[in-house]
Amino acid sequence: MTPYTAHTTEPVAGCAREEGTMSEQKPVQAQQTKAQGRGNGSRGPGYDDELYRIRHSAAHVMAQAVLEMFPEAKIAIGPPIEHGFYYDFDLPRPLTPEDLERIEARMREIIRGNHPFVRREVTPEEARELFKNQPYKLELIEDILSRGTDEYGNPLPEGERPVLTVYQHDTFVDLCRGPHVEHTGQIPVDAFKLLNVAGAYWRGDERRPMLQRIYGTAWKTAKDLRRYLNWLEEVKKRDHRRLGKDLDLFSIQPQLGAGLVLWHPKGGFIRHQMETFAREEHLKHGYQFVYTPHIGRSWLWETSGHLEFYKENMYAPMDIDGQEYYIKPMNCPFHILIYKSRVRSYRELPLRFAEWGTVYRYERTGVLHGLMRVRGFTQDDAHIFCRPDQMPEEIDRVLQFCLHILRSFGFSEFEAYLSTKPEKAVGSEEMWRDAEAALEAALQRAGIPYEIDEGGGAFYGPKIDLKLKDALGRSWQCSTIQFDFNLPERFDMTYVGEDGREHRPYMIHRALLGSMERFFGIMIEHYAGAFPVWLMPVQVRVIPITDRHNAYAQQLVQRLQAADVRAEADLSDERMNAKIRRAQLEKIPYMLIVGDKEVENGTVSLRTRTGERENNIPLEAVVERVQRVVAEKALI
């Protein structure tokens, strides 16, 4: 697949006590401001790249076209972004798709005019005069002058003093730092396209006016543009909401409620396989499974601090016998109660409590998105309680385990973010230092690339967020390993040490897949619905050519099932071609086609979902192959 970098969100903040264990998010177009602020080159062309200049210039040309169409338009900002550019406008009416076509057509004319981009430094007075009818620009000017930020609100590079510059091409002048191409003719006229219009708050602030944002994409060559548009098509084809329906995996129905997922038998089967495997591995790695209820008294949430810090994500309490109960947004308080159910000795640590815990969180309607962002979901959650001397090894083990699980599900590329102590934090300096050191050491040993988000940790502890890359090159945050210096205090958790005195244990939250719903969504898109054979509900479909081969087909199914291969025969009244087509659409890995020849020889003809063919082979060869592929967790 085309290796475009992901549409990536910022690392998920998750929630308080359990930062990121939720890892609910959806990919959105990366925000240039943030990307620049981080100096993260992977999100798009760097500041001075040719692509950057093309896209930036295209944004200016678009603004000119829009201003010609709406002379009274107010223009905001128009930066280059990961795959293109956008520009925000305050317009007298909503834009239509036809408007976009007109704007695009006009852009081509402007481009063909070969108008030079001219940079000019201006005095504050000049700038204010020049943009006197552009309130957004005036605001930016004052910001640049007073706060030393660029036009996107980012701090200026070190050593740079606020200088106001404008760029002009043809009739359009914009407050802009540049750089641009030399003249509009250098914007490849056949390598850009306006994509869509969307609402966007002025300066990203929901209290400020809603502007209209036009997104465009721009490349160096028409071929690159086509490649990108094809990639978008591929993204669309793999959309888990589409495939979820086509493959009958799950549904989300208004009659049930938004953001609440129904797992259909096929989706349920795959999830069951995934969970069964993961549970086995957890047991092998020293985890103990616990089960906890879905609701708990307000005491629990008061003690944990959720009612203080997380209330807006929690559903209203229900009254039970005059007591307030809340449906759980997190599992941790329950696991802590299990820990606290009796005195703990240093000898029994570390304790690793795992639970596929279903939690419910209020999400605003506008953010719900298929399986990726829902209101009820199941985390592959665990909490590790250990002594300080055990902590570094625990961290190392949990990271290794995490990578092992993710690799088992077919992901091989990861990147990690280590978030360290913010200004306001609980816990001693020493605890933070030790924890951060352990996290970083584990990352280095694991040999995965990581970035340090200095001061980006939650107030209660440092963490590692792990992102995986899918087949389309998009990255998704799933796993999180998160220290918590806060909850052990709040719940007064202790263990009796060697010295006979009470000590505070370390507490580590971790989720590997994050949410089963979301991870399943990622799997669907990663595999385009053609899951590895070990996960497929039906691994082999036997296709008799005519109904006189049905008995033989059924016999084959029995032999396959006896060998633990999930097989079924298509005995429908269709002709073979239609049966193959149906199996193909269902993405069933192996089709066994049997007619007179096969019956006579006691063989089968194999067709894989990838189109591979092997005629007249013994059934045993197929069984062997399926068993091998299942054992290897391979694709086909």
Next chain:
RNA sequence: GCCGACGUAGCUCAACAGGCAGAGCGUCCGCCUUGUAAGCGGAUGGUUGUCGGUUCGAGUCCGACCGUCGGCUCCA
């Protein structure tokens, strides 16, 4: 939550400018007995998301609600 678009049969979509709601696929019933991605015929299928309003008449116009989509914001 905010901006915009949208909601018609199980699915994908059509219905000029307010005038009898339609097609393909699916499903069901027949026929066909077939060699690597759709055989043929027939039947079935709808209170046009819900509620209210305008009109002689509403899928179509207006309002509210529910939900979906593209973004924004949010995801201490």
